[in-house]
Amino acid sequence: MTTSFTGPERHDHSEHQPEPGDHGRQGSDLINLGDGHHEGSGALPERFENPGLPEHVHRLGDDDPAAAKRSERQVASLFGVSMLATLLFVISYIVVGKGEIVTLPLIGATKALHVALGVTLGISLLCIGLGAVHWAKTLMSDTEVVEERHTLRSPDEDREGTVKILTDSAESTQLTRRPLIKYSLGGALGLFVVPLGLQLVGSLGPLPHDNLGVTLWDRKLNGKGRRLMRDPENTPIRLSDVTLGSVFHVLPEGIDDVQNPQDAKVKAAVLLVSMQESDIKNAKEASWGIQGVVAYSKICTHVGCPVGLYEHTTHHLLCPCHQSTFDMTNDCEVIFGPAKRRLPQLKISVNDAGYLVADQGFQEPVGPSFWERA
Amino acid sequence: MTSDAHTGTGRPADALRGDDETSTAPKKKGGGAVGGVANWMDERTGGAKGIRYLMNKVFPDHWSFMLGEVAMYSLIILLITGTFLTFWYVPSMGETIYHGSYTPLQGQQMSEAYKSTVDISMDVRGGLLIRQIHHWAALLFLVAIMLHMFRVFFTGAFRKPREINWVIGVLLFMLAMVEGFAGYSLPDDLLSGTGIRAAQGFMLSIPVIGSYVAYFVFGGAFPGSEIIPRLFTVHVLLLPAIIMGLFAAHMILLIVHKHTQFPGPGRSDHNVVGFKLMPVYTAKAGGFFFIVFGITALISGLVTINPIWMYGPYEPTMVTAGAQPDWYMGFADGALRLSPGWWEFTLLGHTFSLNVMIGAILLIPVIFTALGVYPFLEAWITGDKREHHLLDRPRNAPTRTAIGMGFIAFYFVLFVASGNDIMAITLHLSINDITHVMQASIFILPPLVFWITKRLCMSLQRSDRDLVLHGKESGRLIRTAEGRFFEAHTPLSEHDRWRLVSYETHRPIAAPTEADSNGVGRRQIAKDKMRARLSHFYFNDRIEAITPAELAAAHHDGQAFESIESAEDGDRLEIDSDEFDHHMHGGAEELSSGHAYSHPQDQEPS
Amino acid sequence: MSSLAAQRRHPASIVLVLLLGLVITGGLYALLAPSSAGAAVGSSSDLKSGKSLFLANCATCHGVNADGRENNPSLVGVGAAAVDFQVSSGRMPLSNPSVQAARNSSNVQFTSTQIKQLAEYVASLGAGPAIPSSKYTSLGGNIAKGGELFRVNCAMCHNFAGSGGALTRGKYAPNLMDVSGKQMYEAMLTGPQSMPVFNDTNLSPQDKKDVIAYLKNVKNEPSQGGHTLGNLGPVTEGMFAWTIGIGLLIGAAVWLGRKAA
Structure with missing residues (x-):
């Protein structure tokens, strides 16, 4: 378990002739010093010696009062500019109108108030900083100071004393001799967080039950399947509206009447597209749609982003969050990206009034996978 | 027990823990109003000692020490x-209409x-x-x-x-x-x-x-x-x-x-x-x-x-294209983008x-x-229990530096992957191609960067050795009697040299031998072997600092003048490393186990 | 595009023509073209010039009868709006086949009259969406409503500010900042390249006008807080922080740590 460092033991350089009798430590082979490159005892140290701090080099201002004066003026000017900028900030805050526009190079037209406040505040602060640092660098002493370090370890006396207090305490409390107290105390201390933890965790939220597997499409409206409605106009859609190459963003009828519309939208959002019926490769997909018009969940099976990037030429559906790509001609199977499962399809039909309607909900949970899903 | 690790001896801080302030009356009231307030405060808090100690703290200058301050x-x-x-x-999710x-x-x-x-x-x-x-x-x-x-x-x-x-x-x-x-x-x-x-x-x-x-x-x-x-x-x-x-x-x-x-x-x-x-x-x-x-x-x-x-x-x-988190969460988002879908599966009726x-x-x-x-891992591998207050120059810890760079490469690939869609539109690339390249890079790039960094560190160390041995190029050409040209080199000052020769290099520890393992549990032997292997990985290839002896020898060999056409010189000095097949100059040897020049102690763990 | 559009000569006939169109197409397709301009049957001389322009510039790829060749689509039934969009944005004639034809203002090879003639000729081959009326492509829509519609229907591809976004395999949804209102309208109506169709029952002409108003506002409104970094979201912000932001701070730190002259 020992490790060596290059300090005490140098390895042998076989090119050089070792000369026994040198004063290296424990047989380290030193090198023939040869002629008068080095003077001295003939012995070389194992390592170079730390030469100590280099000689202090004076700055301009240390010797030249004019340079010091110049620094003083620079520092004072920076502080002066800071004050000026602060003043301008106050004036801008009071004077510049909220709607005023200024056109700046690189940035273009932008709100004058915002830029004025930002720039004046920035300059005001920056100049204080620059002034202070410049002052420290040019006028304050730049002679380096050496502070000694001391080992962090406490003296043995203190360490032993500490241990002794602890062992004495164990002795005087009789903790070691009375295991009954020891274990019951441990148990009590171990358990006291349970009420607090239970209260917190238990009251944070309801249990999921089967909530993740149910969408608004499952709930009939007045005993009938819900119509497909345009998002955000909330108007019903006729089959004839969905012309070839179209994509409709769809929510179920009555979404605004449920208790938490946002919670319902997350699961019920649907994408309705129209393709050539002959492009559809999957028999179930074709039969759950009408004349090439099919409806799929818009919620990604990866982590739940809305999958809306529909390419009507390739019929690929891309998720903007993590690039999972679904093939809409083949029952939305995953052809690229981190998602595993197909998007669930919504079976649609046309009701008596000619509107698209979903007779049944999704036949599997929509959105991201979860433990109880399978 | 090191329960009181903060307590040292002879440090100014100890004054804080010494006897309580006992003076009963202010001795002087210099400094006007400020002095008065300070006196008032100190008599009630005893803060002067601590403040004096703090104000005397010494901070070294280096730009990289300011990064923590920026934070x-x-x-x-x-x-x-x-x-x-x-x-x-x-902070409310209550719905409202904007007017x-x-x-x-x-x-x-x-x-x-x-x-x-x-x-x-x-x-x-x-x-x-x-x-x-x-x-x-x-x-x-x-x-x-x-x-x-x-x-x-x-x-x-x-x-x-x-x-x-x-x-x-x-x-x-x-x-x-x-x-x-x-x-x-x-x-x-x-x-x-x-x-x-x-x-x-x-x-x-x-x-x-x-x-x-x-x-x-x-x-x-x-x-x-x-x-x-x-x-x-x-x-x-x-x-x-x-x-x-x-x-x-x-x-x-x-x-x-x-x-x-x-x-x-x-x-x-x-x-x-x-x-x-x-x-x-x-x-x-x-x-x-x-x-x-x-x-x-x-x-x-x-x-x-x-x-x-x-x-x-x-x-x-709704959603927008270019949906990204702020940069610091990017690497996790990138990891998601690179994960393949088949990592999800169903087992025993549950979804993983x-x-x-x-x-x-x-x-x-x-x-x-x-x-x-x-x-803790590095300390275990080196077995180094000393306090360190002097920093390593990154090149002087090549394996650590290479591990760090390898990690950065790993992180960087994930980080870049989270912007794959933005890259695709700004660089006119296919998002699918970018993703595939990133998926391969996550395996290829870290080891490659590790290897390159390690070699780079070691060649920097070699050039440091060169500099110490031969000094700086003076730009002055000298022609010998035989017509060969030399460039005169000026030796480094001892201050300049110190920075290059003061570092220490760990050496690999030997694997436990059979004799060592008598009476030691099998688990301990396995641990020791693992440690020896890691130590070998860290320190087998290393370049040690020039010693005074080496410098003296170099001077003796007249290498203060280095041949410009150093073919002859190089033949003598360059040593092939069987592991990496590269060349070294100027007497810098790579120390490698099993190498002709290695120290007997550095035998490869068997 | 094989959809049929109602054709009409007079604005007053709009309802009648719509009903007629619905009957003709068996109730399957209905596209409410908002405009009376650019009707498919123009003057015979315009059609003639259009045909000669077509034969000279388009027929090589799309075929002499505009019925498509190999991978090149048929233009029968795409309508005048599609021609106007593709040609006036410089996408067609396609100079350099790639994953997708890019908007290219330096590739606009025809005058507006020529484009109109070309569009009329193609429209005469089969009914399709007509060039929209300026009533719906000029400013004046409801910006807020347009923004909401944009975020539902468009932002997932074109990004929240119309800065564009990536699609699969090198395809992309282009930046919309320099697109004219007319071209936006035509794109929604005809669904060029990967873009799906947003017919008038999906986004009504007024909806389209609102979307256009929103995008024009994004382009014209002054930035609220300085440089927008291209409105690309957190990626460019992160890059800025890692380059200029921390660069300035490190620069200050280097200056601070260096001994004064």
Whole structure:
């Protein structure tokens, strides 16, 4: 378990002739010093010696009062500019109108108030900083100071004393001799967080039950399947509206009447597209749609982003969050990206009034996978 | 027992723990009003001793030591601007209709959180500036933390006695990320809402308890009405409190340990060379706070960040192209983008979403655990129990530097992958191709970068050796009697030389032999063997510092003049390493086990 | 595009023509072209010039009868709006076949009259969406409503500010900032390249006008808080923080740590 460092033991350089009798430590082979490159005892140290701090080099201002004066003026000017900028900030805050526009190079037209406040505040602060640092660098002493370090370890006396207090305490409390107290105390201390933890965790939220597997499409409206409605106009859609190459963003009828519309939208959002019926490769997909018009969940099976990037030429559906790509001609199977499962399809039909309607909900949970899903 | 590790002897700090102040009356009242106040305070707090000690603390100068300060000052800026923002921000998901001054959102339904953020941006005078300072400072805070961590890692500043501070720093980094994500989510805009949506998907992927976690965190189904108020509490109360506590501990340990310093003449493990806190570092560090604040304010005045009014309010059915988190969460998002779908499978009637869980749930704790453990691992491998206050130059710890760079390469690939869609449009590439290249890079790049870095470090060490042996090129040509040309070299001054020769190199430890293992448990033998193997991995290839003897020998050989056409010279000096097949110059040998020049002690562990 | 559009000569006949069109197409397809301009049957001289322009510039790829060749689509039934969109944006004639034809203002090879003639000729081959009336392509829509519609229907591809976004395999949704209102309208109506169709029952002419108003506002409204960094979201912000932001701070730190002259 020992490790060596290059300090005490140098390895042998076989090119050089070792000369026994040198004063290296424990047989380290030193090198023939040869002629008068080095003077001295003939012995070389194992390592170079730390030469100590280099000689202090004076700055301009240390010797030249004019340079010091110049620094003083620079520092004072920076502080002066800071004050000026602060003043301008106050004036801008009071004077510049909220709607005023200024056109700046690189940035273009932008709100004058915002830029004025930002720039004046920035300059005001920056100049204080620059002034202070410049002052420290040019006028304050730049002679380096050496502070000694001391080992962090406490003296043995203190360490032993500490241990002794602890062992004495164990002795005087009789903790070691009375295991009954020891274990019951441990148990009590171990358990006291349970009420607090239970209260917190238990009251944070309801249990999921089967909530993740149910969408608004499952709930009939007045005993009938819900119509497909345009998002955000909330108007019903006729089959004839969905012309070839179209994509409709769809929510179920009555979404605004449920208790938490946002919670319902997350699961019920649907994408309705129209393709050539002959492009559809999957028999179930074709039969759950009408004349090439099919409806799929818009919620990604990866982590739940809305999958809306529909390419009507390739019929690929891309998720903007993590690039999972679904093939809409083949029952939305995953052809690229981190998602595993197909998007669930919504079976649609046309009701008596000619509107698209979903007779049944999704036949599997929509959105991201979860433990109880399978 | 090292229960009182802070107590040293003979340090000024001990004065603080000495006898209580016993003087009964002020002896003098110099210094006018200030002196009077100081006297009043000191008689009631005894603070003068501590303040005197603090004001005498010495800090070394180096730009990289300011990275931590950038982080600290960003934190202060965040606290100031964050407090401002709480006065206008409404942490509520209650629905409301916008009738404010920003036309493009007129009449839109939105949460009160979003509306109040738009109001801060549009109607509160200077409110947008404060918001942008807050957000830019958050990005810079994490950039600075990360760079500060790199500096500490690559210079070995995490070594004893600073391991605890390293672990605190790693924790701070992780908490800062979570804090940032919580803050990014508060405006409830379309982009951050998509982020929370994904976060709920992440929670669902946790085996067994995933859906319970999600329902408890969100107070029911997503999005519910609880998440924003809860994130607000986490963002302004819980995490800031923990961060400030850890930050205080970080600073106290810094003061106890004193700052590390780079090697140089006059500097050693037993001192610290620099400038006192008062006055020089008060001016420099205090001034630097204003510089950081000033630059952040300037950026915030001139560059838009997180234009939530453009994103629009969060609606679960909407999404925008280019949906990304802030940069510090990018690597986890990138990991998700690179994960293949087949990592999700069904087993025994349950869904295992490893395609989500690995990147979103496991990656962050795994990376941060690895970071936290590293100092202890390296200490175990080296067996080095000494205190280190002198930093390593990164080149002088080639394996560590290479491991760090390999890790950065790994992180970088994930980070870049999270911007694959933006890369695709700005560079006109296929997003699919980018993703495939990244998937391959995550396996290829880290080892490649490791190897390149290690070789680079060692060639830098060799050139250091060269410089010590042969001095600097003087530019003066000398012609010998035979007509050969030499360039005269000026030897280094001892101050210049010291920086190059003062480092130490560990050597690999030997594997335990049969004889050693008598009476030792099999587990211990396996541990020792593992340690020997790791030690070999770390230190087998190494270049040691020039010794006075080597320098003397070089002078003796007349190498103060180096041949320009050094074919002859090179033949003599260059040694092939069987492992890497490269050449070395100027008497720098790579020390390698089994090598003709290796020390007998360095035998390859069998 | 094989959809049929109602054709009419006079605005007053709009309802009648719509009903007629619905009957003709068996109730399957209905497209409410908002405009009376650019009707498929123009003057015979315009048709003639259009045909000669077509034969000279388009027939190589799309065929002499515009019925498509190999991978090149048929233009029968695409309508005048599609021709006007593709040609006036410089996408067609395609100079350099790639994944997708890019908007290219330097590739606009025809005068507006010529484009109109070309569009009329193609429209005469089969009914399709007509060039929209300026009533719906000029400013004046409801910006807020347009923004909401944009975020539901468009932002997932074109990004929240119309800055564009990536699609699969090198395809992309282009930046919309320099697109004219007419071209936006035509794109929604005809669904060029990967873009799906947003017919008038999906986004009504007024809806389209609102979307256009929103995008024009994004382009014209002053930035609220300085440089927008291209409105690309957190990626460019992160890059800025990692380059200029931390660069300035490190620069200050280097200056601070260096000994004064």
